[in-house]
Amino acid sequence: MQKISAQIKKSGKTIVLVPTMGYLHEGHLSLVRIGQKVCDIVIVSIFVNPTQFGPAEDLDSYPKDLERDCALLKKEGVETVFAPASEELYPAGYQTYVNTLKLSEHLCGISRPALFQGVTTVLTKLFNIVNPDKAVFGKKDFQQFVIVSRMVKDLNFNIEIIGAPIIREADGLAMSSRNAYLKKNQRDSALSLYKALKKAENLVKKGEKKAEVIINAASKLINSFDEILIDYISICDFEFFEEVKIIDRPVLMALAVKAGRTRLIDNIILFQ
Ligand code: AMP
Numbered sequence: 001m002q003k004i005s006a007q008i009k010k011s012g013k014t015i016v017l018v019p020t021m022g023y024l025h026e027g028h029l030s031l032v033r034i035g036q037k038v039c040d041i042v043i044v045s046i047f048v049n050p051t052q053f054g055p056a057e058d059l060d061s062y063p064k065d066l067e068r069d070c071a072l073l074k075k076e077g078v079e080t081v082f083a084p085a086s087e088e089l090y091p092a093g094y095q096t097y098v099n100t101l102k103l104s105e106h107l108c109g110i111s112r113p114a115l116f117q118g119v120t121t122v123l124t125k126l127f128n129i130v131n132p133d134k135a136v137f138g139k140k141d142f143q144q145f146v147i148v149s150r151m152v153k154d155l156n157f158n159i160e161i162i163g164a165p166i167i168r169e170a171d172g173l174a175m176s177s178r179n180a181y182l183k184k185n186q187r188d189s190a191l192s193l194y195k196a197l198k199k200a201e202n203l204v205k206k207g208e209k210k211a212e213v214i215i216n217a218a219s220k221l222i223n224s225f226d227e228i229l230i231d232y233i234s235i236c237d238f239e240f241f242e243e244v245k246i247i248d249r250p251v252l253m254a255l256a257v258k259a260g261r262t263r264l265i266d267n268i269i270l271f272q
Contacts (some may be wrong), residue, residue: 001082001084001129001130002129002131004080005043005129005130005131005132006131008040008041009131013039013040013041014039014040014041014133014134015039015040015041015042015043015130015131015132015133015134016035016036016038016039016041016042016043016132016133016134016135016136016162017035017043017044017045017126017127017130017132017134017135017136018031018032018035018042018043018044018045018135018136019044019045019047019122019123019126019135019137020044020045020046020047021046021047021048021049021062021177022046022047022048022063022064022065022066022069022083022177023062023063023064023065023069023177023180024046024068024069024072024073024177025167025175025176025177025179026167026175027138027140027166027167027174027175027176028044028138029072029076030138030164030165030167031136031137031138031164032044032073032076032078032136033076034136034162034164035134035136035162036076036077038134038136038162039132039133039134041079041080042077042078042080043078043080043081043082043130043132044073044078044080044081044082045081045082045083045084045126045130046066046069046081046082046083047082047083047084047086047089047122047126048062048064048086049089049118049119049122050086050090050118051090051097051114051117051118051121051122052114052115052116052117052118052119052122053114053115053118054112054113054114054115057112058178058181058261061181062177063177063178063180063181066083069081082126082129082130089122089125096121097117097120097121098117098120098121098124098151098155099116099117099120100116100120100147100150100151100154102240103116103143103146103147103150103240103241104116104117104147106143106234106236106240106241106242107143107232107234107236107241107254107256108143108256108265109143110232111231111232111256116143116144116147119144119147119148120147120148120151123135123148123151124151124155127152127157127159132159133158133159133160134159134160134161134162135148135159135160135161135162136162136164137161137162137163137164138163138164138165138166138167139163139164139165139166139267140166140167140174140175140176140265140266140267141265142238142252142254142267143241143254145161145163146238146239146241148161149161149163166266166267168194171191171194172191172194172195172198173187173190173191173193173194174193174194174264174265174266176264178262178263178264179262179264181260181261181262182259182260182262183260185226185227186227186259186260186262187259188225188226189225189226189227189228189259190228190259190262190264191225192221192222192224192225192228192257193222193255193257193264193265193266194266195221196217196218196219196221196222196233196255197218197253197255197266197267197268199217199218199221200214200217200218200253200268200270201268201270203217204247204270204271204272205272207272208247209246209247209248209272210245210246210247211235211243211244211245211246211247211251212245214235214247214253214270215233215234215235218233218253218255219233222255222257227259227260228257228258228259229257229258230255230256230257231255231256231257231258231263232254232255232256233253233254233255234252234253234254234255235247235251235252235253235270236251236252236254237251237252238250238251238252238269247270247271247272249271250269250270250271251269251270251271252267252268252269252270253267253268253269253270254266254267255267
């Protein structure tokens with residue numbers, strides 16, 4: 001991959017990386033299409049990164065279909081897919097990790113303590129291997145987008161990070177590879193995330209400023225659905241994820257739930 005990347009660069013072309021864990025859907029493909037607009041060559045990485053999964057998480061069952069992914073990418077005009085084996089990125093004796101300290105201690109980092117160290121580590125490796133000019137990340141994983149942007153700034157990577165909008169199913173559910181796990185009733189309940197965010201948006205538009213009132217309303221709505229367990233609902237600033245009590249500027253409302261055993265996340269920016 002390093003050799004291919006060097007050849008592309010030598011020919012004067014620019015590279016944009018779209019990092020994924022595969023089992024691609026329209027959300028991923030939207031990142032590819034953004035990439036095509038900003039650079040000459042789009043490289044997609046497909047790697048289910050073991051270091052970002054905790055011991056009780058879904059590493060072994062994470063959905064995979066490399067052949068289908070490559071066919072979808074070919075259709076989009078992507079010619080280079082980087083899909084290394086786990087042992088290639090983490091050979092025996094591996095010791096080095098990258099951390100974004102406090103940023104990883106909020107939101108998803110609380111119930112998934114391994115997540116962001118794994119993400120920043122594997123992205124550092126992918127950035128060094130692919131050597132892209134730009135990289136595209138979905139705002140569905142808003143905390144990840146902020147953390148990667150911070151890491152690139154803090155560690156002087158010469159890479160522009162581009163944030164892409166959340167792509168949703170027709171009814172509003174944010175697309176996710178994990179949606180494939182959902183049984184029929186869980187799929188119905190999963191929609192409560194989007195409904196709760198829309199409710200919050202409406203409350204704020206009507207003049208509600210208290211985060212607590214909005215969180216309570218969202219929580220009540222989600223809890224009225226079957227098989228849903230709330231992990232967190234947070235209204236916070238979107239630079240450091242510090243809790244916000246009064247919404248007097250644009251804020252991030254982020255939430256995570258479990259529908260059965262499937263973890264789902266979604267978010268919205270709230271402003272008046
Ligand atoms: P994943 O394969 O889930 O690790 O996601 C790879 C990239 O695709 C990340 O930058 C995600 O934020 C992005 N992504 C996943 N789902 C969506 C979606 N529904 N809309 C926009 N971007 C997404």
